[in-house]
Amino acid sequence: MEIRADGISKKFFRKGRGTNYFTAVEPTDFTLYSNKLTGIMGRSGSGKTTLINMLSGLLVPSEGKVYLGNCDIYEVSDIERSQLRCSHIGVIPQGYTGLQSLTVLENILAPSRICGGEDRTEKAMELMDKMGITHLAQVYSNELSGGEQRRMSIARALINSPHIIIADEPTSDLDEENTVLIMGVLREMADTGAAVLMVTHDKQAAGYADAILTMDNGRLIT
Amino acid sequence: MSFAWDISIKNIKRKPFRSVMMGLISMLLSITVFLGSFAVISLKRGLEGYKARLGSDIVVIPSSAKGHGSVDDIYLQGITGNYYMPQNIIDKVSAINGIETVSRQFFLTSAKASCCSQRVQITGFDPDTDISVLPWIKDEYNGSIGEDDIIIGSEVSMPDNGILKFYGRNYNVKAQLDRTGTGLDNGVYANMSTVRRMAESASGLSASPSFDGVDINTAASALFIKVKEGYDIDEVSDDINIHITKVQAQTAKSMVSHISDGLEGISGMIGILAVVIWILSVVLLIVVFALLSNERKKEFGVLRVMGASNRMLSGIMSIEAAIISLCGAVTGLGISFVPIAEFSGGMREKLELPFLSPEPLTILLLCLGTLIISGTASVLTAFFTARRIAARETGLLLREET
Numbered sequence: 165m166e167i168r169a170d171g172i173s174k175k176f177f178r179k180g181r182g183t184n185y186f187t188a189v190e191p192t193d194f195t196l197y198s199n200k201l202t203g204i205m206g207r208s209g210s211g212k213t214t215l216i217n218m219l220s221g222l223l224v225p226s227e228g229k230v231y232l233g234n235c236d237i238y239e240v241s242d243i244e245r246s247q248l249r250c251s252h253i254g255v256i257p258q259g260y261t262g263l264q265s266l267t268v269l270e271n272i273l274a275p276s277r278i279c280g281g282e283d284r285t286e287k288a289m290e291l292m293d294k295m296g297i298t299h300l301a302q303v304y305s306n307e308l309s310g311g312e313q314r315r316m317s318i319a320r321a322l323i324n325s326p327h328i329i330i331a332d333e334p335t336s337d338l339d340e341e342n343t344v345l346i347m348g349v350l351r352e353m354a355d356t357g358a359a360v361l362m363v364t365h366d367k368q369a370a371g372y373a374d375a376i377l378t379m380d381n382g383r384l385i386t
Numbered sequence: 387m388s389f390a391w392d393i394s395i396k397n398i399k400r401k402p403f404r405s406v407m408m409g410l411i412s413m414l415l416s417i418t419v420f421l422g423s424f425a426v427i428s429l430k431r432g433l434e435g436y437k438a439r440l441g442s443d444i445v446v447i448p449s450s451a452k453g454h455g456s457v458d459d460i461y462l463q464g465i466t467g468n469y470y471m472p473q474n475i476i477d478k479v480s481a482i483n484g485i486e487t488v489s490r491q492f493f494l495t496s497a498k499a500s501c502c503s504q505r506v507q508i509t510g511f512d513p514d515t516d517i518s519v520l521p522w523i524k525d526e527y528n529g530s531i532g533e534d535d536i537i538i539g540s541e542v543s544m545p546d547n548g549i550l551k552f553y554g555r556n557y558n559v560k561a562q563l564d565r566t567g568t569g570l571d572n573g574v575y576a577n578m579s580t581v582r583r584m585a586e587s588a589s590g591l592s593a594s595p596s597f598d599g600v601d602i603n604t605a606a607s608a609l610f611i612k613v614k615e616g617y618d619i620d621e622v623s624d625d626i627n628i629h630i631t632k633v634q635a636q637t638a639k640s641m642v643s644h645i646s647d648g649l650e651g652i653s654g655m656i657g658i659l660a661v662v663i664w665i666l667s668v669v670l671l672i673v674v675f676a677l678l679s680n681e682r683k684k685e686f687g688v689l690r691v692m693g694a695s696n697r698m699l700s701g702i703m704s705i706e707a708a709i710i711s712l713c714g715a716v717t718g719l720g721i722s723f724v725p726i727a728e729f730s731g732g733m734r735e736k737l738e739l740p741f742l743s744p745e746p747l748t749i750l751l752l753c754l755g756t757l758i759i760s761g762t763a764s765v766l767t768a769f770f771t772a773r774r775i776a777a778r779e780t781g782l783l784l785r786e787e788t
Contacts, residue, residue, distance in 0.1 A: 223781030250693025
C-alpha cells in the first residue's frame with residue numbers, strides 16, 4: 165500500500181500585524197512507496213512535520229489531496245479516517261508521547277484496543293523484546309528514560325502491523341546504541357514490505373534511508 | 387472492558403489530585419441542589435400540613451385570648467393559654483346563619499410543678515364533632531380515646547411506663563403523633579371529659595390556672611366551625627365578629643394565606659440562592675474542564691495518532707466525568723444528610739415557620755434527581771470540552787505540546 169499526495173499545501177493563520185497567513189508547505193506532489201525507507205531532512209521550521217502530519221491524516225491540507233491506496237483520506241468521515249490510520253498507518257510522533265496513566269505494555273497495546281481487533285499481547289511481547297524493553301512492561305511511561313520512551317513509541321506504532329510507518333525525528337536526543345536499534349527496526353520494516361517515511365536531522369539515521377529528500381522553506385526538493 | 391472505560395478508570399486513579407478537585411465541585415453542586423430542594427419542599431410540606439390539620443373553615447376564640455397572640459399564632463404555632471368562652475357565647479355563635487357544625491376545644495396549660503410531669507399545652511376535644519384533631523391523629527392512632535387516655539405530640543417526652551401525671555392524676559399515653567414542625571408538637575390531646583376533670587383537679591391546686599367565673603363543664607377555649615355548603619366563609623366569619631362581642635373569628639384560609647405568603651417568600655429566596663450557587667458550580671466546572679483540557683491536549687493528540695476518533699475522545703472525557711461526578715455527588719448527598727436534622731429544627735425555631743421533612747420516598751427521589759443533575763452537568767461540560775479540543779487538528783495539538 166502506498167500513500168500519495170497530490171498538490172498538498174498548508175497555510176496557517178497568524179495573529180498579529182502584517183500578513184495574516186504564512187505558507188508552511190508549498191503545493192507538493194509526493195508518493196511514499198512500499199519497501200522503501202524515505203528520509204526527509206531540512207532546517208527547523210522548513211515544513212517537514214507539517215508535511216508528514218498531512219500525510220498521516222492528522223492535519224487537513226489547505227489544498228490538494230492525500231490518497232491511501234485509492235481512498236482520499238480527507239474526504240471520508242472522522243471515524244473512517246481514524247479507522248484507516250489505526251489499521252494502516254503507524255505514526256511515531258516527535259517527543260515523548262507515552263500515555264501516563266498506562267504501563268508500557270498497556271501503551272503498546274492501546275492502538276490495537278482502539279481498533280478493536282484481536283488480542284495482540286503476544287505481538288506486544290515480541291516488539292518489547294525486539295526493542296529491549298521487556299523488563300519495563302509493567303512500568304508507567306512517565307517513569308521511563310528518553311530512549312525507553314522512544315522505543316516504546318515505536319513498538320506502539322508497529323503493534324497493528326501497519327503498511328505505512330511515519331516517524332518524526334525518531335532518533336533525536338538518543339545515543340548511538342539506541343539510534344542503531346531504532347533505525348535497524350525501521351529498516352527491517354521497510355525491507356519486509358512497509359512504506360517508511362522518516363523526518364530526521366540525524367546524519368547517522370539518514371544513512372539507513374533508501375532516499376533522502378530535502379525540505380526548504382516549505383518546498384520539497386527531490 | 388472497552389478501551390474507553392479502561393483508560394478512563396486508569397486516568398482517574400493515576401491523577402488523584404485532578405480527580406479529587408473535580409469530585410469536590412460535583413460534591414458542592416449536589417449539596418446545593420439537594421439541600422436547596424430539601425428546604426423548599428420541607429417548607430411547602432409544612433404549609434400543606436397546616437392546611438390539612440386546620441380541618442375547619444373558621445376558628446373562634448374569646449377576645450381575652452388576645453394577650454396570647456393572634457388567632458393564627460394561637461392555633462397554628464401552638465401559643466395557647468388558659469382562656470374560656472361561657473356556654474351562652476357558644477350558643478350565640480352556634481346560632482349564626484350558615485354554620486353546619488361547631489366543635490369545641492378546651493385548653494389547659496399544665497404547670498411546671500411537682501403536680502405535673504411536663505409543662506405542655508393540653509387540648510380537650512369532642513371526638514363526636516371534632517374536625518381538626520382526629521383527622522391528623524388517626525394516622526398514628528385509630529383506636530378510641532377513652533377516659534384518662536391521652537395522645538401526645540412528637541416533642542413531648544414519652545415516659546417509659548406510658549403514664550404522664552397532670553395535676554396529681556395519672557393518664558395513659560395511647561399514642562405519639564408524627565412531627566408537624568409547629569408548636570402543636572408540644573401538645574397533649576384528650577377527650578373533653580378527661581380534660582375537664584383535669585381542670586377540676588387543677589382548680590384545687592396552688593399551681594393551677596385561674597378558673598374564676600368559668601364553668602369548667604360547659605366552657606370552651608376555641609370553637610372550630612364548618613360552614614354549610616353554599617355559604618360564604620368570609621361572610622359567616624364577619625357575621626360572628628359583628629354580632630357577637632367578646633370573641634374573635636378568623637377564617638382558616640386567611641391563616642394559611644398569611645403563613646403561605648411568608649413561606650413562599652422564604653422558599654423563593656432559598657430557591658434563588660440554590661440556583662445562583664448551582665450556576666456558579668456549573669461555571670466552575672466549565673472553567674476547570676477548560677483548564678484541564680489544556681493540560682490534556684498532548685494526551686488527546688497521542689490518542690488521535692493511535693487511531694482514536696473524536697467520538698472516542700468525547701466518550702473518554704464523559705466517562706471520567708460521569709464516574710467522578712457520581713462519586714462527588716454521592717459524597718455530597720452523604721454530607722447533606724448530616725446537617726438536615728439540625729437545619730430543620732433551626733428553621734422552625736428561628737423563622738417560626740413550619741419545616742416538615744419530606745417522606746422517605748420523596749427524599750429518595752430527591753437523591754436520584756440530585757445525582758442525575760450533578761452527573762448530567764459534569765458529563766455535558768466534559769463532552770463539550772472534549773468536542774472543543776477535538777475540533778482542533780491533531781497535528782496542531784501535538785505541536786503545541788511537544
